[in-house]
Amino acid sequence: MNTGEKDWDKKGWKDVPIAGLITEPGTARRYKTGEWRTHRPVWDPEKCINCLLCWIYCPDSAIQVKDGKVVGIDLEHCKGCGICAHECPSKVRAINMVLESEAEAEDGEKVKEETMREGEEGEKERKEERKGEGGNEK
Template sequence: MSVEKKAVAKKPAPLRKPRQKKLPKPKWDVSDLDTWGPDRHELGATIPEAGNSVYNETGGWRTFVPELDPEKCDGCMLCYFYCPDASIIVEDGKAVAVDLAHCKGCGICAKECPTGAIVMKLDEKE
């Protein structure tokens, strides 16, 4: 008697939606900022916890704003690597826009761009 092996089709694993990472509660309470004095600040900068740009939109600090022309971009990615605020938005290997909620307007991207695709302009605030 021959034993026939049946090919058992494996059920594909159900597609799971990636679980949205829950943002941790900020450890730094800024609600009493008016009462803060030099005794509570280190000289230089205070970085109370890593990754806090999720809570703080630093775009309002800007005086100059980068203007990006994706047509002139050759995809070298220098702006992306040098931007201290990770504000260069890349699509299909080219810089296409700037995250103005976080860009502080330092101008490094414009200085590094070899094709002149980024120029700094005075940020006209409302």
């Protein structure tokens, strides 16, 4: 939502549907709400016991699970609320919240690229899983 450089590639006012209408159904998953985040959950697969409490509590379905096991966090939709880290059992502490700016600086471009790739792959899977669910996006 921060009109960063990449937003200038989006359509201009002459080319968007009138009245802010969304003319295609089921497009919410394409809306990258992860940009709202100030704190990022960092998941440690070594510590994770796959209790899936984070998956149950996550309000944005951002905990990625495959075959009953946590495989990652969808950072394109995670808003950084920290519920996952809070619910992660205190003896486990497999998820920790770190400042997004610090995480970005630490990970650099590498993480960004990985996230994009994961996001795209995850998207394909989710498309299959949630076919028929409504949503919206510009």
